[in-house]
Amino acid sequence: MFYASVLFQTVGFKNNASLLSSVITGIVNVSSTLVSIYAVDNVGRRVLLLQACVQKFISQIAIGVILRFHLNDTNSLTKAEAIVVVLLVCLFVMAFAWSWGPLGWLTPSETFLIETRTTCFAFVVSSNILLTFLIAQAVKLSYQ
Structure with missing residues (x-):
């Protein structure tokens, strides 16, 4: 989240589009945190944490592969690849926001x-x- 705009500029978005992508990930973060509020007692902490580990791992591996093999010498991706990277970042943010983000504060208070x-x-x-x-x-x- 700290470097979202830098990442999006690296994959080919211009300044305004990069900031817009950061806003999008922020909205995803807030809405996914609301999912956590509902799901934490219904689904359980362990399920949320384990599921998020898998989702975050897969999204980071996919982002790494795309950037490693498709980021060309001009430090840009095709439009389709850049959109996929933004979607993968959103999947990562979703997983964090409904698990490790809020549960990192809740679990110690209960432990x-x-x-x-x-x-x-x-x-x-x-x-x-x-x-x-x-x-x-x-x-x-x-x-x-």
Whole structure:
């Protein structure tokens, strides 16, 4: 999500189209989070998490294959390939938004004992923020 507009520019979208694609993924994120609110108690946390792992893995592999073998020397894809990449990114965002995104906050609050919940949850949040920062910096370095 941090680098969605950069990714979409890389696959051939112009500046405005790149921003529009980021808006589209944001809308997908919000609507998929609403799916999670309904499904978490009806389907179960484990099913959502495992299903999302598979969906995210497949979408990332497909994006990687397309970019590896079809991104030409001018750093652009055909229009059809670029649309497929946007759809795959949306599938990834969907999987994250109905599983690991919200459940990463819900599950720790249900896991720890009441006596240690505050300290443990602080550790979970701190770890999450630190690792997000490190991943963002690693991606930033790879674009330079």
